[in-house]
Amino acid sequence: MKPTAIDARRRRLAQFALAGTALALSGAARATQEQMAAAITAFTGGAAPKQGKVTVDVAQLVDNGNTVPVTVRVASPMSAAEHVTAIAIFNERNPQSDVAIFTLGPRSGKAEVSTRIRMATSQKLTAVARMSDGSFWSGSADVIVTLAACIEGEG
Amino acid sequence: MARALVTVPATARRGEVIEIRALIGHAMETGYRPGPDGKVLARDIIRKFTCRYNGEQVFAAELHPAIAANPYLAFFTVATASGTFEFTWEGDKGFSQTETARIAVT
Numbered sequence: 001m002k003p004t005a006i007d008a009r010r011r012r013l014a015q016f017a018l019a020g021t022a023l024a025l026s027g028a029a030r031a032t033q034e035q036m037a038a039a040i041t042a043f044t045g046g047a048a049p050k051q052g053k054v055t056v057d058v059a060q061l062v063d064n065g066n067t068v069p070v071t072v073r074v075a076s077p078m079s080a081a082e083h084v085t086a087i088a089i090f091n092e093r094n095p096q097s098d099v100a101i102f103t104l105g106p107r108s109g110k111a112e113v114s115t116r117i118r119m120a121t122s123q124k125l126t127a128v129a130r131m132s133d134g135s136f137w138s139g140s141a142d143v144i145v146t147l148a149a150c151i152e153g154e155g
Numbered sequence: 156m157a158r159a160l161v162t163v164p165a166t167a168r169r170g171e172v173i174e175i176r177a178l179i180g181h182a183m184e185t186g187y188r189p190g191p192d193g194k195v196l197a198r199d200i201i202r203k204f205t206c207r208y209n210g211e212q213v214f215a216a217e218l219h220p221a222i223a224a225n226p227y228l229a230f231f232t233v234a235t236a237s238g239t240f241e242f243t244w245e246g247d248k249g250f251s252q253t254e255t256a257r258i259a260v261t
Contacts, residue, residue, distance in 0.1 A: 067223040094221050095187050103215035107208070107233055109172035114229035118185070118221050149223075 030120065031097040036090050039097035040128055043088045044136045049128050054087075054139030056127045065119040065149040072127040074111035074137070084111040086130040093123040094149075106132075118149035156252065157181055161242055163256040167234035175206065175214075176229045177242055179252065185220035201226055201246035209238035234260045 031039075040049065057071040074084045083106045089099040102113045111129070126140040162176040179201070186198025198220065206214040213232045226244075240256045 071229075091221060095185075096219055096221060098219040099221040100219060101217040102230070103212075103217075104230075105213065107211075107213045107235070108231055109233040110231035112231060113216075114227075115216075116223040116227050118223050 030093050030095060031091070033092055036092050036097045036126065039090050040088075040126065040138070043090075043101070043128060044130070047136050049136035049138035051138060053137040054127050054129050056089075056125055056139050056141040058125060058141050058143055060142070060144060062119065062143055062145045064147050065121070065145040066147075067116045068119050068143065068145075069114065069116050070125065071112065071114040072129075072139075074129040076111045076129075076131065078106060078109055078111055080106045081132070083108070083132045084129050085132055087111070087113055088128050088130075089117070090126045090128070091117075091119065091123055092125075094118065094120045099125075119143060119145045121145055121148050157244075157250075159242070159244070159252060159254045161240070161254050161256050163240055163258055164234075165257075166259045166261065169234060169236075169260050171234045172231050173234050173258075174229060174231055175240070176227070177204070177206070177254075178225060178227045179244055180225055181244075181246070181250075183218075183220070183222060183224045183226060187220065199247045199250075201244050201250060203243075203245045204228060205243045206230070206232075207241040207243075208232060209236060210241075234258065236260050 053075045055073045062068050072087050076084045084104050086103050088101040090097050099117050122144045124140050124142050128138045157180040159179040164173050167173050181201050184196050184199040188196055190196045200220055201218055204216040214230045237260045242254045244252050
């Protein structure tokens with residue numbers, strides 16, 4: 001059978017898809033798991049956060065990585081004696097591991113913060129909470145992103 | 156002046172936990188994105204947000220390029236007394252804006 005214009009277009013699409021995969025895999029300006037761990041260590045001052053108490057509420061499948069609504073909740077009575085003093089959000093594969101650091105206090109009443117973030121690709125989000133007693137707790141969520149936030153002309 | 160939208164309940168009971176939402180128009184240019192000429196655009200983001208309740212800080216945020224354009228923040232505070240909330244956004248290129256909202260606590 002003679003190759004038609006449609007076949008040619010299919011081949012071009014296949015090449016485009018391959019190129020896209022290669023770009024996603026190269027990711028020179030992307031942070032890594034190690035960088036995220038380093039950013040978390042910098043926030044905690046060397047302490048390893050314990051798992052639990054922190055919930056990262058985010059859609060599992062995200063259509064548009066340019067604005068991803070995220071809510072972080074921490075189980076805490078938020079009293080003068082026992083409260084959350086800070087919540088930090090980190091990501092694995094954006095160019096920078098830091099997303100945001102929120103400062104809270106006993107006057108917050110409820111340890112819950114919402115914002116909208118950018119995600120360069122499918123990855124894990126981790127939130128770390130600093131408590132008034134100096135302990136650190138963390139929670140994470142995996143997110144699949146179909147349309148990435150544009151970085152380095154990929155978008 | 157960027158357009159800012161702050162939602163604070165007009166009235167609250169003393170001791171009630173109230174939700175505050177703050178949104179401001181800002182491109183939050185990441186510093187990783189190329190412009191029309193192919194050169195990477197310089198970073199231009201809001202780095203710091205603070206909320207003061209009658210002069211005392213009740214919430215603050217340190218923002219990075221991973222925060223989406225037109226940064227939106229929602230958080231909670233305890234209504235302690237009638238007065239003024241003061242919201243300040245500070246960022247690159249000398250960006251600074253302050254908005255206020257009043258609350259009546261009964």
